[in-house]
Amino acid sequence: MSSVFEVRGGNRLKGDIIPQGAKNEALQIISAVLLTPEKVVISNIPDILDVNLLIELLGDAGVKINRKDRATCEFQADNIDSAYLESAEFKKKSGRLRGSVMMAGPLLARFGKAYIPKPGGDKIGRRRLDTHVIGFEKLGAAFAYDNDDNYFRLESNGGLKGAFMLLDEPSVTGTANIVMAAVLAQGTTTIYNAACEPYLQQLCKMLNSMGAKISGVGSNMLIIEGVSSLKGCSHAMLPDMIEIGSFIGLAAMTQSEITIRNAGVQHLGVIPDKFRQLGIQLEIRGDDIYIPQQDSYEIQTFIDGSILTIYDHPWPGFTPDLLSIVLVVATQAKGSVLIHQKMFESRLFFVDKLIDMGAQIILCDPHRAAVIGLGRQHKLRGITMSSPDIRAGVALLIAALSAEGKSTIHNIDQIDRGYQYIDQRLRNLGADIKRV
Template identity: 70%
Template structure:
């Protein structure tokens, strides 16, 4: 098991470029199973979760070629072997990766069957899969859950288009249903669909492959099924969660950082939400420049009441950045209520921040009140463990701003979502090393 040893308190400076989007990559990689023709994907991040998804595709018999350009791959799913579904290797690999659930839609649509063990991922509370399977059943799939083997099964000789009203705007659920519906017979309408930029990217790619999807960017998708899809080339967006993490890093460490090529048009509320904490962010072309700040002050609502920042489905604020905002608020001037609506275990990492000297009241599993210290009492270094990807990076940011030495164990969690994060931070001047 690896750990990060961090000497905190150093100001950073320089430029950093975000990796390709992890959450988009897991959807796009799943979609290569929908065609026997080559699909080329650029800007794929070299991180654990994405590499696991690529390994699964190889195990299915997908031909994978790494191209000369960094992060570029060509996939050809002309010889998919469904017998791999029955192997212990599949059970082991798929159960360790949450994104593996999005293989179900493409496999069912093209080959008429799929199965999946209960997938893993971050331990951030209940993450039910009902939306996926209820939608697939509405398209005509037969569904079975083997409780003893903890395995889901779906089969369908022919999927048929249907009007589907989702009970939740699940991103992965919407992606699965879209990938199933593009090869279904007739018209599928998905209402209350997720409309995140990464889901829009998936739909645009499928249309280039020959699908007929309209309503992209809205919560009402209409899909006219086609008989076959062809190959295409696709480039992933920059990772908006990395971008938000770097904004928080600059603020906490009083650093001057330029975040390059961020696709500002795809960031939604992210920059303005950080601005509510008093962080100055300048847009320079397609770059974000965060100047060094000694102090930043949290806004209040118009009537003077304490600011509340909550997550919401897109175009609301992404839940993946609430942990970062919470850490940043610990050294701001003022008070903020962080309301994590979607996952009931994501705020439990605050006990580590309290040990570092932060003033946080964990009201319940979903809400935390942060009383900013205005840098009068800097956080102090401690030893801690990364519980999940986003909390892990939040603790890393806290450690970089703290006085003294911190050690973060279980950094494999961070590696699941952030490419070469220690090397990239050292290039900015951070005192961080990977130890065993």
């Protein structure tokens, strides 16, 4: 029996909250320790299920792991057990974790072979691995699919060689995986239409500090001159921008005064502006974000008076992970907005729960929802619901915290996969939330 959250909404919250390290950066950065036999120290690691599973998987594969505390870990991959990587146990364990695909690039680069399970993780639509595999093939790896155990095998007989490639989509994990393979390839690799998210910039910064030669970081064209080996390094992860966006939305929905400390403001891109378009006041104070208590917030229109549309787009556009949050926050605003989720086709299906709570939302199709803000004239009401994926889970949690009465949220393992000690941290702000 997995645990549930019981939430009694309506409390105004107050205080400071510090965002965790970025989940999506962690999965790439931690896989990169496989690229060197030397020590790598990583700090600001989020203490969440997906990240802990990946660390455990590396340990099983022979990486020496010394966890100084929950946020800091020392890795040394000087004695990898390649037989384990072909074992049934590795296949089973890595299949549970979406992030395990990130081990493929480093393993291929350093040991000449890698195995990728068919992806697990969120049910938010199909996530293709084509970008990863085609990139590895361009670098000279051979690829085979094993039907018996749902497994992709990659081998680079004769080593990887640099190549020019134009990615079919600017996939963040795809770009990261190809970059990790290319840093040890012979010759120069050029990746055009590369993702340029802050997470990826962090990965490139870390690899360069280990002796890699990557230029164009932050742009959509990366040029990588292969080197023969990499050394150890220390790396601190960025704060999680999805958590930061979630806390901004939470403050507005619950009419709370909250300061988000150490928010890595320079790496947030358009996120603060998107929340301002919903009418939410926020002040940047150094590296903190202060959200004052607001009785109401009004969605802006476009300059010609037409209804605002908020859609996701690869960086530096708006991240798809925050659209669920924006949608929930819009339900209590004054005014209307169209939310257009382009990248994943089933991320908006959680709106039926919000409609049950009293929100005015028209789900136009799997990609678009029109939200008619209630302007706080009617509070949402608490219901029993289940979390379909990490981000919708937190969106529903925010709705519950602003609703009247008691809400029960099932399947909260989905929330725990992406947010560390979320109930405890919200209680510190005055939320009425229990894990049962």
